[in-house]
Amino acid sequence: MNIEYFHDYAAMNARGVSLVIEEVNRRPNLMLCAATGSSPLGLYRELSDNFNSQPNLFKEIRIIKLDEWVGFGKNAEETCEHYLINNLLKPLNISEDRYISFDPDTQNPEEDCIRMQGLLKENGPIDLCVLGLGRNGHLGFNEPGEYIQPNCHVAKLASASQQHAMVAKGNITPTHGVTLGMADILSSRRILVLVSGEGKEEAKDNLMSGKITTECPASFLWLHNNVDCLIMD
Ligand code: GLP
Numbered sequence: 389m390n391i392e393y394f395h396d397y398a399a400m401n402a403r404g405v406s407l408v409i410e411e412v413n414r415r416p417n418l419m420l421c422a423a424t425g426s427s428p429l430g431l432y433r434e435l436s437d438n439f440n441s442q443p444n445l446f447k448e449i450r451i452i453k454l455d456e457w458v459g460f461g462k463n464a465e466e467t468c469e470h471y472l473i474n475n476l477l478k479p480l481n482i483s484e485d486r487y488i489s490f491d492p493d494t495q496n497p498e499e500d501c502i503r504m505q506g507l508l509k510e511n512g513p514i515d516l517c518v519l520g521l522g523r524n525g526h527l528g529f530n531e532p533g534e535y536i537q538p539n540c541h542v543a544k545l546a547s548a549s550q551q552h553a554m555v556a557k558g559n560i561t562p563t564h565g566v567t568l569g570m571a572d573i574l575s576s577r578r579i580l581v582l583v584s585g586e587g588k589e590e591a592k593d594n595l596m597s598g599k600i601t602t603e604c605p606a607s608f609l610w611l612h613n614n615v616d617c618l619i620m621d
Pocket of ligand 1: 423424425426427428454455456468479519521522523526529549552577585612
């Protein structure tokens with residue numbers, strides 16, 4: 389794992405953007421898996437600025453959504469859908485045919501996971517997977533526990549996830565999410581993990597210890613040979 393520490397969020401984002409652009413130059417139709425949350429927000433904003441100066445760079449890239457809350461419905465501001473539309477799809481002018489997504493409006497999350505798995509198989513592999521580290525060490529909604537799951541699945545949310553800023557302000561407390569699984573993530577050609585935000589000391593220490601455990605799903609990143617981990621110190 390290539391680990392880099394930053395004291396400045398802007399410097400971390402600049403490094404992240406240079407890495408994304410390196411990959412887009414390598415593969416113009418790059419499939420980028422996108423996490424939501426606060427960690428990658430600055431990176432997405434920087435990418436939008438890049439789009440304004442070089443729109444052609446992004447004209448073929450494809451986006452796949454990492455995870456989604458269950459039960460909010462497609463128009464809710466809490467959804468990862470809403471976040472991605474506003475922070476990545478509109479700013480980079482990603483057309484519908486270049487976007488693969490868990491359905492925020494699904495009545496049947498299990499079925500939606502099967503559909504997503506099929507789309508990933510058809511369109512994959514993921515070229516660059518952009519991840520944030522959860523406060524409890526999760527990746528997407530691969531939550532800590534006795535075991536991790538390889539593929540797309542419905543996850544029972546840990547309480548730390550239920551209190552995540554994306555959903556904390558509203559009246560609905562989500563109980564479940566849908567997410568790509570750990571094998572789906574680890575099958576990516578390259579992984580970029582952004583570690584920033586309050587309350588992550590324990591998760592960060594667990595990840596950095598190099599001990600691989602299902603109690604810290606992010607620790608499985610040590611099994612991948614092309615991970616860049618950018619950490620706010
Ligand atoms: C949520 C999101 C994930 C995100 C994670 C970390 O669970 N669904 O996609 O990576 O939280 O979020 P943050 O970066 O806000 O700490």
